[in-house]
Amino acid sequence: MYYSINEIFQTIQGEGYYTGTPSIFIRIQGCAVHCKWCDTKYTWSCIHNNKIPFQELMKKKISNNKWSYMNVKEIILNIKEKKWKAKHVVITGGEPCIYNLRSLTNKLEKQGFTCQIETSGTQLLDCSFNTWVTLSPKKHKTTLYTSIIRANEIKFPVLQEQDLLYLEIILSILKHRKTCHIFLQPISQNPESLKICMKICTVKNWRLSIQTHKYLLIR
Numbered sequence: 001m002y003y004s005i006n007e008i009f010q011t012i013q014g015e016g017y018y019t020g021t022p023s024i025f026i027r028i029q030g031c032a033v034h035c036k037w038c039d040t041k042y043t044w045s046c047i048h049n050n051k052i053p054f055q056e057l058m059k060k061k062i063s064n065n066k067w068s069y070m071n072v073k074e075i076i077l078n079i080k081e082k083k084w085k086a087k088h089v090v091i092t093g094g095e096p097c098i099y100n101l102r103s104l105t106n107k108l109e110k111q112g113f114t115c116q117i118e119t120s121g122t123q124l125l126d127c128s129f130n131t132w133v134t135l136s137p138k139k140h141k142t143t144l145y146t147s148i149i150r151a152n153e154i155k156f157p158v159l160q161e162q163d164l165l166y167l168e169i170i171l172s173i174l175k176h177r178k179t180c181h182i183f184l185q186p187i188s189q190n191p192e193s194l195k196i197c198m199k200i201c202t203v204k205n206w207r208l209s210i211q212t213h214k215y216l217l218i219r
């Protein structure tokens, strides 16, 4: 199977449960969710004229709308050639679940990596049993029940307080689970949203996720 890939790079995970963890990011090209505040809009479409050879993609130093098709073997070989030290792989997007990720995550685990998927939960999720699933529900698109019950963490984007009504619906489905970590994440470093997140996290004993990579000015 070939995946449309926007970029593969090593960095520090800036958000959610794995914040601070050296990680290899595999960013999938393609997303139909179209959040207004999306900070990776360049991943939404696979425009033919923006397709580049994967050898070129592996040299990318900046994020842009160039993308390439790669299969599992090519992805793993190219990661190994880089000799990166990170052993954690974050499959993100775009929306990674436009693809079946079982084979990719299984094979990465066989190579000694741990895997994490960051998904909006709007597409069927298929991955290895051990993959850590970060669900980031978007209130303007239905979150699939199967993604909610598979989530290891919920990283919920907050602009205003009423956004939390959608999180309450999601949590009512998870009410018997004690192991799902809940993070509130202010959208686009908005100071008002940050205040709301801090207030609600304190009241509910949830955790705050603040996109540290944006403060550190790293990818």
Ligand code: SF4
Binding pocket: 031, 032, 033, 034, 035, 037, 038, 039, 040, 041, 043, 093, 094, 095, 120, 138
């Ligand atoms: S789901 Fe993610 S990649 Fe897609 S539009 Fe929303 S924020 Fe952007």
